Structures are given as structure tokens and as C-alpha cells.
Amino acid sequence: MPVRDNVERYRVRPGGVTAVKVFGGDRFDVIDHFGRQGAELTVLAEDPRAVADTRPDAAATVLRGLVGGKDEDGYSAARILAVLSEHGVRQDEATAARLFGDDSPAGARESFTVVADAVVLVAAPAAPMLVHTVHQNPPSDLFVEVERGANTPREQLELPSPLAEPLWEARIDASTAASYEVRAGQFIQILDVAGRQCSDLLAFDARALGDGQEFGLDATMTRTLIGAATPRPGLTGKFYDSRARPLLEVVRDTVGRHDTFALACTAKYYADMGYPGHVNCTDNFNAAFDQYGVAPRVGWPALNLFYNTAFDADHQLISDEPWSRPGDYVLLRAAADLVCASSACPDDIDPANGWVPTDIHVRVYDSTRRFSVAVGHRLTPDAEPVLTKQTGFAGRTSALTRNFAEYQGYWLPTSFDNYGPHQEYWACRERVAVMDLSALRKFEVLGPDAEALLQSTVTRDIRRLARGQVVYTAMCTDTGGVIDDCTVFRLGDNNFRFIGGDPYDGEHLRAHAERLGLGKVWIKDSSDQLHNIAVQGPSSRDLLDELIWSPAGQPALRELGWFRFLIGRLGGPDGPPLLVSRTGYSGELGYEVWVHPADAETLWDAVWTAGEPYGLAPLGLEALEMLRVESALVAAGHEFDEQTDPFEAGIGFTVPLKTKPDDFVGRAALVDRKAHPQRVLVGLRLDGNDVAGHGDCVHIGRSQVGVITSGVRSPILGASIALCRIAVQHSAIGTGVEVGKLDGHRKRLPAVVVPIPFYDPEKTRPRS
Structure with missing residues (x-):
């Protein structure tokens, strides 16, 4: 994807190969962003000197190990192998130039000048991280940055590779629309070619249309049935017609911000804005559907992909430039035989298309293909989207439930069939439960400067941390706000494992290592090398002791x-x-067990079998929410964020200002915040059965004095409880308050401030 004018960036995944076409006059860099990751560079060209200063000196191990297949990874491998074949290179004889090594610093790069047209293949050799050794070096991404020359033929630069062999594909030129047909089960990929370009999509049931009946996408029916403004990959991913029959299902979405309640642009819109006769999507659709006998309309309710709209606090419909970047896409699956039409919106009089209408590209794939269900996440605004992943335990949890939620880039169960949140909850409180927590982000912090980096970036005194010990701590901004709460494991003198909830934690650590001039520390993401289950409950020790x-x-x-x-x-x-x-x-006695994903199902099976005599149950996110609120355990986006300090978040115990002599990020601000507290986290016990929700206002009379951060109906207390961030003046135990619902005034729930944790306040159970 472009990162600036004439510069493109490509990602090379661990164990993968990325192919990039380059032309005479181009330059490219291979970048080891995270450090200690080898690279293999293979140049395919008629001229052996096409890329200066590249001499193959070793076997291309990744290329030699590629295996083609029908799934998405196999198809990508087959395309690479086809490129080798086109250039007359046998796979088992492929060679490469080796770049970087075990000690390459983070951000290391090697630069190359392109003399003649070529295809460069960059591979990232990878081996599994060994869980049982102290010295860790998980494989990591490489990046390729290409600076295009002035004479590079822009029309030759390709779209992202297809996900599989397309049955059909077409370019929808800027300011036009086109119709096409798909069969039930087939996949439709709609790509934004240049970025920030709206594409309206219409779909009709083809069989009904053949009978003279028009049943197309119905926004009202869809939003009512799914309970959301826009379907997203997962359980609520379907689009319905007015008969409540599904027509399309969202499989992947690399953008996430769309619109399903407004019209495709109309002639009236442009005329009212002073542009009569302006080309518009509605007229384009009328022409595209004419061959199918669809009656023309003055406005088409459409699925507006990549269109950035919202309702503001005053309920006004607003729009701005789309969030999509070049190559972003939405992948849908047809639930019936469909007649579809896609547009490349012509709007150039407002930000709908970034002010410059561009092309849309459509690909259709066969129904026999299998694509993972995923949402795209960008770690930084210019980063390539990373798709939602399954954990190593998915093969076992998916046999027990279809209720999964997208959580920080992974699919995690929310509840389990034949159990349910309350049964799962009671299993944890009374017996033992097992939960997949692999979405936690793990970072290996390695090297002689590792301790100094962590000492400077987290609130706890890391110098006091012993081998084999874990500490719970916070990581703050320079203004004292909490970026994340986390645990730090000490595996050796210079080997630490940082575990948090936010994938950005690693970037934050790297930025401070650079700022502090710590050149001998590597922060390597090991999230895909360590997956983990939590085994929690009074019987957890007895169960695991057998295993x-x-x-x-x-x-x-x-x-x-x-x-x-x-x-x-x-x-x-x-x-x-x-x-x-x-x-x-x-809040119970419990353990977390960490393994390589290849061993995840073996671990699950062993725990599941050994747990049967103990009444083991699986545990989902809904039950976990009840458990953690009762125990006053904080969550990101609820009890803390970058505007909330650890004292306000209820984790002030992680900030030992008196006993940690060294400076750390945010220390000065936290000294001042502790001396002048404004808000504090308290517990509320509500009258009645209504549950307080995150963000509900908390009042004494007319004045708002606090806000609900989390609320549940507590099974063990038989009451509705909530965590509340409240003004210190009203935080005394026994203070009566009211939780505002609706507009905060028309419905009030009486409540009283109580001590937290609500359950086991002395933490005798986890300590037992």
C-alpha cells in the first residue's frame, strides 16, 4: 500500500514470501522492523544485474518449502511458484541472498537500486518459538518499501493479489456502475482501488426477479434483525430482504465503517446543491438494471461500502472522507442466486470520495473456496490491515459453541451451547472452569537493555522482580493516563515477557526504547507463538496437579x-x-497455561478429560464479565483509558511512588494526580433488577457526580452491582446516588456506594 507519494509498503509475514514487481529506476528497502529476523531475497529477471549488489549466497529455504493448494495460503504459494516457473527457476534449486541475522537491530534496513525490470521475492524464514527455553526469538514480519522512479509505468502496478482464482472480475470505472450475477454460495470481493472511494451495492433475489418480483436488500429489516446499523463478520453478519430472507453475508471487512441507511447519490441531491445534470449512482443503477426489467427509481437504498457516515450528538446525519485505503475490501457470500450491481460513486462535490472519484474492482470466487471470517485491524493509520485470527483452541471451542465475538483481533467464545453464562459462572465459583484467553498480547522483551526499558515504561519496580515471578503493573502516558494494564514475567536476567491487552503495547515500548537510546533491546511479538487457557476455580489446583x-x-x-x-x-x-x-x-484460585498453538488442542483435551470428575465447564466472555466485575478487576475502555490515571481506575496499588526510586513515563504527572485526586473508583449496589451500563451517568440530584464503568447482575450477591468512577467528594461508603438511564433524568435507579471488591474483598480465594 502507498505510504507517501511514489512509495509503497509491502508486508512479509513470518514463514511467507511476498512478490513485488520493480522497474528500472525504482529503489527498494527490505526492513527488519522488529529486529533479529533473517530475510531471503531472490531476484527474478532476464538481466542478472537487474538489482544492484544482490548475489545469491544460500538456498532459498522458504521458497523451496512452499506447497500450493486450494485454500487461501495454498493459492498464494501457488502464485509464487508460478512466478518461479515463468522465470525458468526450479523450486528445489531456488537461491537467495541472505539479509540480517540473529543480532540485527530493530529497524535495520538494506537498500537496493533497480537497474532493469524484475520481480523481487522477499521471504521471512520462521521456526516455532520454544516455550520451554529462556532465550526466545519469535519470528516477526519484514517490510519492503518501494520508491517508484519517475518513469515507472503506473498502469502496471497491480491490485492486491486475488484471494483465490477468480471466476470473474471486472473494473468499475470511476463514476459508473455495472450489474453482474452470482450464484448461491459464491463470494463477492469489492475492492477500493485507490482508497477513499464509496461503492454502492445493490442485490436482488434472482429467482424472484425472474418471476417479476423485486426483493432486494432491505436496510430496515437488516438493522432490526441484527440489532446493529451495519452487519459485521460473525453472528450478525447477514443482510436481509423485506421477507426476512438472507441475501448476503459479510465474511471479511478490512474497513469496518459503512452505511446502510442512506440512498445512493441521486440526481435531486446534485440539483439541490446547484449541479443539475451531474452524473449520479441512481441513474447509473437504473441503466445497469434495465436488462433485468427492474423498474427505475429516483433513489436507491443501497449498501454504501466505504462510505463514512454517522449520526452526531444532535441526531444530524453527517459524512466525511471514507476510512478505506488502497486495496481495502469487503468480502461477501451470496445466500441465494443474486443479480447485483456495484458502483464507483461519482460524487466530487463533498468528501464522500475524498473529493476525487476513482475506480472500484469486483472479483467473484467459487463457492467451494473457504475464507476465514475476519475483521481488519490497523495497528497504526498507515499499517496494512491484520485480519482476525482463530486461536489454537478454536478447533475445540467451536465444537461447543457458535457464539464467538471478535475480541482484539481474535475470535473468542461469548458463551457455550448446553451451558450458558450462568452455569459457566457457577462452575468457576464453585468447581473449575476453562477459558481461552489467547487474545492477550505477548511481547518478548530481550537484551541487556530490557530491564532498563521496562523500568522506564511501567509503574512497578521491575528491578525487584525475581526469576520465576510475575508482577501486575500499568503502563502510562506522560500525562499519567493508562495505556494498558499488564503483567510482566521475568524469565532471566535479560529476558522478560510482557503480556497486555492492546496490540499497540509493543509499538509503545519500541518508541520509548528509541527515545531513551536503548540500542540493546528487542521487543518481539510472540502472540502467535503462545496461546493460553485460564483454568480457574477452587478445584483448579487439584485438576492441574494431575497433568x-x-x-x-x-x-x-x-x-x-x-x-x-x-x-x-x-x-x-x-x-x-x-x-x-x-x-x-x-477472583478465584486459578492458573493460566501457555503453550505453542501447535500443542493447544492437546492441552485442551488433557484438561477437558481430567476435569470431568471435577465438574469442569467451559467459560465464555459473558460469564467472565460477571466474575471480573464482582472481583473489581478492571478492563480497558471501561475502568481505564488514556484519560484515566491508575488511581482513578482503581489500580493505584500498581504505582509505588515511595519505593520505586527510578523515573518512569508519567511519574511526575502521577505524583501530582495522587496529591490532588479528583475521581476514584467505587462500587455501587443498585435497588431492583435493572442493570447499569457502561457510560450511564451517576447523579446526586440534578448534578452528575460520576459515570458507570461496568455493571452486571451478580449471581452470587443476587443484586445489580456496578463499578463507578465518582468525584472524591461523594465517594464515602453509604453515599446514596442515582444511576441515570434514558436521558439521565427520566429514569433513575437508586444505588448506594459500597466497598470493592464486592466478592472476597481480602482476596483469600486466589491466595489460597
């Missing part, structure tokens, strides 16, 4: 202390390696 083997020098499971960890094996000295920490998010 976890510890070598000499490591504590036995039964002896493991609170906030300590061991490195052992599953089932015995020859079993899969794992790490077990005595940590959790339930």
Missing part, C-alpha cells in the same frame, strides 16, 4: 505461589512444553 510435570529447579504445580510461574511439560518429561502461571481474571 503438569515440573523438572528439577522448577516448583511443583501444587507448590506454585501466587504470581509465580513454572516451565514444565504436559503429562510427563516427554510431553509438550508449557508455562504455567498462578494468575487469573476471575
Whole structure:
């Protein structure tokens, strides 16, 4: 994707290969953004000197190991292999120039000048991170930046590669529309070619249309049935017609911001704005549907892909430039035989298309293809979207439920069939429960400067952290706001594992390493190398004691202390390696077990079988919410954000200002905030059965004095409870307040301030 004029960036995934066409006069850099990641560069060209200063000196191990297939990864591999074949290179003889090494610094780059046209293949060799060793180096992404020369033929630059072999594809030129037919089960990929370009989509049931009946996408029916403004990948991903029959399902979405309640642009809109006769989507659609006998309309309610609209606080419909970048797409699956039409919107009189209408591209794939259901997330505004992933435990959890939610880039179960949130909750409180928490972000912080970096960026005193110990801490901005709460594991003198909830945590650590001039520290994302389950509840120790083997020098499971960890094996000295920490998010005795994703299902099966005599149940996000609120455990976006300091968030105990002598990011601001507190986190117990929701206002009389951060109906207390950030003047235990619903005034829920945690305030159960 372009990052600035004439500069494009391509991502190379660990274990993958990225092919880029280059032309004489171009320049390109291969970048080891995270450090300690080798690269293999292969140049395919008629002229052996097409790329200066590249000499193949080793086997191209990644290229030699590629295996083509019908799934998406296999299709990508097949395309690479086809490129090799086109250039007369045998796969088993492919060679490459080796770049970087085990000690390359973060941000290392090598630059190359292109003399003649070529295809460059950049590969990132990868091997699994070993869970049971202290010295970790998870494989990481490489990036290729290409600076195009003045004479580079822009028309030769390609769209993103197809996801599979297309059955059909077409370019929708700027300011036009085209109709096409798809069969039930086939996939439609709609791509924004240049970025910030609205594309309206219409779809009719083809069979009904053949009978003279028009049943197309119905926004009102869709929004009512799914309970949201726009379908998104997952359970609420379908578009319906007026008969409540599904026509389309969203499979992937790399943008996320669309509109399903407004019209495609009309002649009247332009005329009313002073542009009579302006080309418009409605007239384009009328022409595109004419061959199908569809009656023309003066306005078409459409699915407006990439169109950035919203209702503001005054309920006014507003729009701005689309969020889409070049190559962004939405992938849909037809639920019936359809007649469709797509437009490249001609609007050039407002920000709908970034003021410059451009092209849209449509691809249709066969129904036998399989694509993962995913949402795209960008770590930074100019980053390539990363699609939602399944965890290593998905094969087991998906056999127990279809209720999954997209959580921080992973699919996690919300509740389980034949259990339900309350049964799952009680299993954790009374017996034992198991939960997939693989969405936690893990970062290996390695090197001689690792301790200094963490000491400077988190609130706890990392110098006091012993090997085998875990500490819960916060990471703050320079103004004292909480970026994330996290745990830090010390694996060795210079080896730490940082575990948080926000994928941006690693970028924050890298930025401060650079700011502080710490050149001997690597921050490597190990989230895809370590997946984990939480085994929580009074029987968790007995259950895991049967399964976890510890070598000499490591504590036995039964002896493991609170906030300590061991490195052992599953089932015995020859079993899969794992790490077990005595940590959790339930307020009960519990552990987290960390394994490589390749061993995830083996671990789940062992825990599931051993847990049967203990009444083990699976645990989803809905039950976890009840558990964590009762125990006053905080959550990002609820109890804290970058505008909330640790004291206001209820985790002031993570800020040892008196005993940590070293400076850290936000220390000066936190000293002042602690001396002059404005708000504090308290518990509320509500009258009646109504539940307070995040963001509800809290009043004493007319004045708002606080805001609800989280609220649930507590099963064990038989009452509605809430966490509330409130003005310190009204935080005394026993203070009566009212929680405002609706507009905050027409409905009030009486409540009283109570101590937190609501459940087990002395934390005797997790300490037991």
C-alpha cells in the first residue's frame, strides 16, 4: 500500500514470501522492523544485474518449502511458484541472498537500486518459538518499501493479489456502475482501488426477479434483525430482504465503517446543491438494471461500502472522507442466486470520495473456496490491515459453541451451547472452569537493555522482580493516563515477557526504547507463538496437579505461589512444553497455561478429560464479565483509558511512588494526580433488577457526580452491582446516588456506594 507519494509498503509475514514487481529506476528497502529476523531475497529477471549488489549466497529455504493448494495460503504459494516457473527457476534449486541475522537491530534496513525490470521475492524464514527455553526469538514480519522512479509505468502496478482464482472480475470505472450475477454460495470481493472511494451495492433475489418480483436488500429489516446499523463478520453478519430472507453475508471487512441507511447519490441531491445534470449512482443503477426489467427509481437504498457516515450528538446525519485505503475490501457470500450491481460513486462535490472519484474492482470466487471470517485491524493509520485470527483452541471451542465475538483481533467464545453464562459462572465459583484467553498480547522483551526499558515504561519496580515471578503493573502516558494494564514475567536476567491487552503495547515500548537510546533491546511479538487457557476455580489446583510435570529447579504445580510461574511439560518429561502461571481474571484460585498453538488442542483435551470428575465447564466472555466485575478487576475502555490515571481506575496499588526510586513515563504527572485526586473508583449496589451500563451517568440530584464503568447482575450477591468512577467528594461508603438511564433524568435507579471488591474483598480465594 502507498505510504507517501511514489512509495509503497509491502508486508512479509513470518514463514511467507511476498512478490513485488520493480522497474528500472525504482529503489527498494527490505526492513527488519522488529529486529533479529533473517530475510531471503531472490531476484527474478532476464538481466542478472537487474538489482544492484544482490548475489545469491544460500538456498532459498522458504521458497523451496512452499506447497500450493486450494485454500487461501495454498493459492498464494501457488502464485509464487508460478512466478518461479515463468522465470525458468526450479523450486528445489531456488537461491537467495541472505539479509540480517540473529543480532540485527530493530529497524535495520538494506537498500537496493533497480537497474532493469524484475520481480523481487522477499521471504521471512520462521521456526516455532520454544516455550520451554529462556532465550526466545519469535519470528516477526519484514517490510519492503518501494520508491517508484519517475518513469515507472503506473498502469502496471497491480491490485492486491486475488484471494483465490477468480471466476470473474471486472473494473468499475470511476463514476459508473455495472450489474453482474452470482450464484448461491459464491463470494463477492469489492475492492477500493485507490482508497477513499464509496461503492454502492445493490442485490436482488434472482429467482424472484425472474418471476417479476423485486426483493432486494432491505436496510430496515437488516438493522432490526441484527440489532446493529451495519452487519459485521460473525453472528450478525447477514443482510436481509423485506421477507426476512438472507441475501448476503459479510465474511471479511478490512474497513469496518459503512452505511446502510442512506440512498445512493441521486440526481435531486446534485440539483439541490446547484449541479443539475451531474452524473449520479441512481441513474447509473437504473441503466445497469434495465436488462433485468427492474423498474427505475429516483433513489436507491443501497449498501454504501466505504462510505463514512454517522449520526452526531444532535441526531444530524453527517459524512466525511471514507476510512478505506488502497486495496481495502469487503468480502461477501451470496445466500441465494443474486443479480447485483456495484458502483464507483461519482460524487466530487463533498468528501464522500475524498473529493476525487476513482475506480472500484469486483472479483467473484467459487463457492467451494473457504475464507476465514475476519475483521481488519490497523495497528497504526498507515499499517496494512491484520485480519482476525482463530486461536489454537478454536478447533475445540467451536465444537461447543457458535457464539464467538471478535475480541482484539481474535475470535473468542461469548458463551457455550448446553451451558450458558450462568452455569459457566457457577462452575468457576464453585468447581473449575476453562477459558481461552489467547487474545492477550505477548511481547518478548530481550537484551541487556530490557530491564532498563521496562523500568522506564511501567509503574512497578521491575528491578525487584525475581526469576520465576510475575508482577501486575500499568503502563502510562506522560500525562499519567493508562495505556494498558499488564503483567510482566521475568524469565532471566535479560529476558522478560510482557503480556497486555492492546496490540499497540509493543509499538509503545519500541518508541520509548528509541527515545531513551536503548540500542540493546528487542521487543518481539510472540502472540502467535503462545496461546493460553485460564483454568480457574477452587478445584483448579487439584485438576492441574494431575497433568503438569515440573523438572528439577522448577516448583511443583501444587507448590506454585501466587504470581509465580513454572516451565514444565504436559503429562510427563516427554510431553509438550508449557508455562504455567498462578494468575487469573476471575477472583478465584486459578492458573493460566501457555503453550505453542501447535500443542493447544492437546492441552485442551488433557484438561477437558481430567476435569470431568471435577465438574469442569467451559467459560465464555459473558460469564467472565460477571466474575471480573464482582472481583473489581478492571478492563480497558471501561475502568481505564488514556484519560484515566491508575488511581482513578482503581489500580493505584500498581504505582509505588515511595519505593520505586527510578523515573518512569508519567511519574511526575502521577505524583501530582495522587496529591490532588479528583475521581476514584467505587462500587455501587443498585435497588431492583435493572442493570447499569457502561457510560450511564451517576447523579446526586440534578448534578452528575460520576459515570458507570461496568455493571452486571451478580449471581452470587443476587443484586445489580456496578463499578463507578465518582468525584472524591461523594465517594464515602453509604453515599446514596442515582444511576441515570434514558436521558439521565427520566429514569433513575437508586444505588448506594459500597466497598470493592464486592466478592472476597481480602482476596483469600486466589491466595489460597
